[in-house]
Amino acid sequence: MDIRTVAERANVSIATVSRTINHVPTVNAKMAKRVWEAIRELNYFPNSQARALVSGRTRLLGLIVSEITNPFFPELIQGFEDIAVENGYEILVSSTNYDPRRMSLCIRRMLERKAEGVAVMTFGIEEPLLDQLAERNIPMVFVDQGPDRPGISLLKVDYHHGIRQGVQHLAALGHRNIAFISGPIRLHSAQSRVSAFSKSLTECGIAINQDWIIQGDHTLEGGITATEKLLTGSRLPTAVMCSNDLTAIGVMHKVYRAGLRVPDDLSIIGFDDIHLTRVTIPPLTSIQMSRTELARSAVNALRAHVESTTPHREYRIDTKLVVRESTGYPPGTMQDLRGLSANGEHAGAGKSARH
Amino acid sequence: MDIRTVAERANVSIATVSRTINHVPTVNAKMAKRVWEAIRELNYFPNSQARALVSGRTRLLGLIVSEITNPFFPELIQGFEDIAVENGYEILVSSTNYDPRRMSLCIRRMLERKAEGVAVMTFGIEEPLLDQLAERNIPMVFVDQGPDRPGISLLKVDYHHGIRQGVQHLAALGHRNIAFISGPIRLHSAQSRVSAFSKSLTECGIAINQDWIIQGDHTLEGGITATEKLLTGSRLPTAVMCSNDLTAIGVMHKVYRAGLRVPDDLSIIGFDDIHLTRVTIPPLTSIQMSRTELARSAVNALRAHVESTTPHREYRIDTKLVVRESTGYPPGTMQDLRGLSANGEHAGAGKSARH
DNA sequence: ATTCGAATAGTAAACCTTTTCTGAGGAGAG
DNA sequence: CTCTCCTCAGAAAAGGTTTACTATTCGAAT
Numbered sequence: 001m002d003i004r005t006v007a008e009r010a011n012v013s014i015a016t017v018s019r020t021i022n023h024v025p026t027v028n029a030k031m032a033k034r035v036w037e038a039i040r041e042l043n044y045f046p047n048s049q050a051r052a053l054v055s056g057r058t059r060l061l062g063l064i065v066s067e068i069t070n071p072f073f074p075e076l077i078q079g080f081e082d083i084a085v086e087n088g089y090e091i092l093v094s095s096t097n098y099d100p101r102r103m104s105l106c107i108r109r110m111l112e113r114k115a116e117g118v119a120v121m122t123f124g125i126e127e128p129l130l131d132q133l134a135e136r137n138i139p140m141v142f143v144d145q146g147p148d149r150p151g152i153s154l155l156k157v158d159y160h161h162g163i164r165q166g167v168q169h170l171a172a173l174g175h176r177n178i179a180f181i182s183g184p185i186r187l188h189s190a191q192s193r194v195s196a197f198s199k200s201l202t203e204c205g206i207a208i209n210q211d212w213i214i215q216g217d218h219t220l221e222g223g224i225t226a227t228e229k230l231l232t233g234s235r236l237p238t239a240v241m242c243s244n245d246l247t248a249i250g251v252m253h254k255v256y257r258a259g260l261r262v263p264d265d266l267s268i269i270g271f272d273d274i275h276l277t278r279v280t281i282p283p284l285t286s287i288q289m290s291r292t293e294l295a296r297s298a299v300n301a302l303r304a305h306v307e308s309t310t311p312h313r314e315y316r317i318d319t320k321l322v323v324r325e326s327t328g329y330p331p332g333t334m335q336d337l338r339g340l341s342a343n344g345e346h347a348g349a350g351k352s353a354r355h
Numbered sequence: 356m357d358i359r360t361v362a363e364r365a366n367v368s369i370a371t372v373s374r375t376i377n378h379v380p381t382v383n384a385k386m387a388k389r390v391w392e393a394i395r396e397l398n399y400f401p402n403s404q405a406r407a408l409v410s411g412r413t414r415l416l417g418l419i420v421s422e423i424t425n426p427f428f429p430e431l432i433q434g435f436e437d438i439a440v441e442n443g444y445e446i447l448v449s450s451t452n453y454d455p456r457r458m459s460l461c462i463r464r465m466l467e468r469k470a471e472g473v474a475v476m477t478f479g480i481e482e483p484l485l486d487q488l489a490e491r492n493i494p495m496v497f498v499d500q501g502p503d504r505p506g507i508s509l510l511k512v513d514y515h516h517g518i519r520q521g522v523q524h525l526a527a528l529g530h531r532n533i534a535f536i537s538g539p540i541r542l543h544s545a546q547s548r549v550s551a552f553s554k555s556l557t558e559c560g561i562a563i564n565q566d567w568i569i570q571g572d573h574t575l576e577g578g579i580t581a582t583e584k585l586l587t588g589s590r591l592p593t594a595v596m597c598s599n600d601l602t603a604i605g606v607m608h609k610v611y612r613a614g615l616r617v618p619d620d621l622s623i624i625g626f627d628d629i630h631l632t633r634v635t636i637p638p639l640t641s642i643q644m645s646r647t648e649l650a651r652s653a654v655n656a657l658r659a660h661v662e663s664t665t666p667h668r669e670y671r672i673d674t675k676l677v678v679r680e681s682t683g684y685p686p687g688t689m690q691d692l693r694g695l696s697a698n699g700e701h702a703g704a705g706k707s708a709r710h
Numbered sequence: 711a712t713t714c715g716a717a718t719a720g721t722a723a724a725c726c727t728t729t730t731c732t733g734a735g736g737a738g739a740g
Numbered sequence: 741c742t743c744t745c746c747t748c749a750g751a752a753a754a755g756g757t758t759t760a761c762t763a764t765t766c767g768a769a770t
Contacts, residue, residue, distance in 0.1 A: 050726035253634040405756035
């Protein structure tokens with residue numbers, strides 16, 4: 001069943017049917033009504049491939065993420081999809097699993113399916129591969145950094161703001177020995193987070209201990225491994241900041257395994273503020289990077305390029321600290337309060353600090 | 356740039372190029388080589404819409420899930436994608452968010468994009484809507500139940516096996532007061548899990564207390580709310596089984612908030628065995644339903660229909676108990692052991708039971 | 711030498727739309 | 741009443757591929 005069937009049924013030409021479907025204003029209201037009726041009766045819907053083939057417009061936005069099993073990304077995908085659909089686009093999601101081979105498959109898929117724009121949310125560097133997209137003038141959005149070309153916009157995340165809040169929060173509680181578990185340092189975003197951390201430490205007058213800056217990989221397991229390294233070190237920090245929440249959850253787990261308590265023995269701060277932070281034990285203090293903002297800006301940027309309405313080169317994304325219960329005073333301070341919390345009441349609740 | 360450009364460059368007709376690309380055996384090796392070279396030099400790739408339009412084959416498999424932010428689903432999607440790609444298919448994922456309106460959008464998208472087969476992994480009932488797919492003879496896969504028509508396969512999950520193992524495990528530890536937090540009971544799968552639970556209790560000679568069968572909604576919040584209900588009841592169960600892991604994590608959180616300990620005061624068993632169960636505090640005993648199995652069977656079933664090689668009507672999916680540390684003896688028993696674990700060593704590790 | 715058949719390249723139709731261009735009909739102006 | 745202009749429906753081309761059909765070449769069989 002195709003547009004011709006509808007045309008016959010409504011007693012009009014296929015051109016009229018097409019125009020009706022696409023809401024072209026020059027079609028007579030009476031005829032349009034006949035057409036819509038025929039469409040409903042036949043349960044007709046247009047063939048998107050034929051449509052795309054002739055019009056050159058697929059109304060498809062690509063989204064490349066690194067890992068779909070990291071809860072951060074599904075939340076991002078959800079937002080991206082919602083906003084894309086709101087604007088009449090469909091989305092095509094692909095994940096790289098940090099594998100350059102898969103990255104090139106992703107790109108190929110975007111090309112084959114003729115995505116009109118692609119958001120590259122891998123938080124990393126795969127530029128050489130992405131040249132294929134640039135060559136074909138497909139608008140793109142990157143996070144943090146990207147080639148300076150027309151058709152490319154950047155989502156500039158202000159890591160420093162949130163991370164500084166985190167460090168200040170810890171400093172205010174009395175922490176001076178703060179470790180950082182980074183993401184894979186080949187990722188821009190991971191580097192930016194580390195340097196925002198270092199900078200913030202300096203701002204707070206805290207010395208940087210290189211042994212306490214450990215490379216993780218943004219996974220649960222990475223958090224666990226990094227914590228093992230930290231625990232076997234000569235001196236323990238009193239607080240750990242993590243490059244993402246999954247890492248932080250891994251840290252919490254390992255700390256628990258080691259018989260230590262959060263935040264009594266160690267304060268922990270995550271990054272991303274995924275939904276799960278609300279139910280970890282104790283709930284995780286984290287630096288929020290809004291998925292909705294990220295998604296909205298990405299879609300808007302791509303739309304602006306596609307529909308050639310003055311796109312911006314950069315879109316700013318805020319981060320901010322969300323204090324929960326995984327941060328508290330460093331061990332050895334406030335012994336009076338600590339004594340009080342040793343009864344039936346559970347750890348974090350009684351003594352964790354709130355801003 | 357199109358197939359014609361390639362043809363000119365390789366000095367052959369477009370038909371030969373097409374045949375080369377599609378590995379049609381009747382093309383002369385020498386020419387094929389020339390064609391491949393031209394393709395590489397031009398960086399050509401075929402237009403998938405044009406291809407699909409004329410051949411009628413999109414090589415696209417649809418996957419409809421209920422919720423992308425529930426970690427179970429990304430794990431499932433990942434598996435589905437991997438196996439689909441292995442077999443030369445691409446996938447089109449859509450989530451319903453338990454909203455019938457979104458479900459019909461999902462279906463429409465599947466139809467418009469001409470998915471060759473659709474796996475409906477919502478674990479629920481939306482059959483009337485899915486008739487549109489059935490009408491057009493699109494092969495489908497459902498979990499547990501589905502209309503009995505040609506072109507439709509079922510993934511029969513053996514809930515009873517895993518859940519019985521769970522109940523037996525609890526019974527062996529001495530539990531007699533076991534609650535169950537179900538999913539939304541309009542879902543087949545949720546119903547099946549409850550009835551498998553009830554049946555298992557009976558098998559173990561444990562009385563069923565209807566007050567302890569509480570409806571949740573497969574979310575963290577649902578787990579928290581259900582636990583609140585449980586806690587305000589006149590009598591507390593000593594163990595809780597949950598219809599999924601997210602619910603269980605919600606329960607653990609609420610139990611922690613209430614100042615109770617897992618498993619000392621309450622044993623908890625989840626369902627699904629998502630990756631996160633390994634790092635909850637304590638690690639969650641859960642009933643495993645393999646995402647890989649589910650994904651593989653779904654893809655295989657769809658392939659069998661599409662490629663019309665004898666598809667099966669049913670594919671069996673196993674479940675099995677994975678014991679971790681959220682289950683232990685009920686409170687009030689084994690006081691001797693309990694006393695021992697009150698020192699620095701952390702709760703679960705010392706006294707939780709392993710099979 | 712002629713015919714036949716196999717192998718394989720090329721031609722053209724088909725897939726289903728959108729969109730440009732053409733043309734019909736009606737209204738308004740002279 | 742005729743002419744012009746405007747509105748809007750229809751015809752037809754275009755988009756990039758696959759594939760059925762046709763054509764060519766070459767070798768083998770008669």
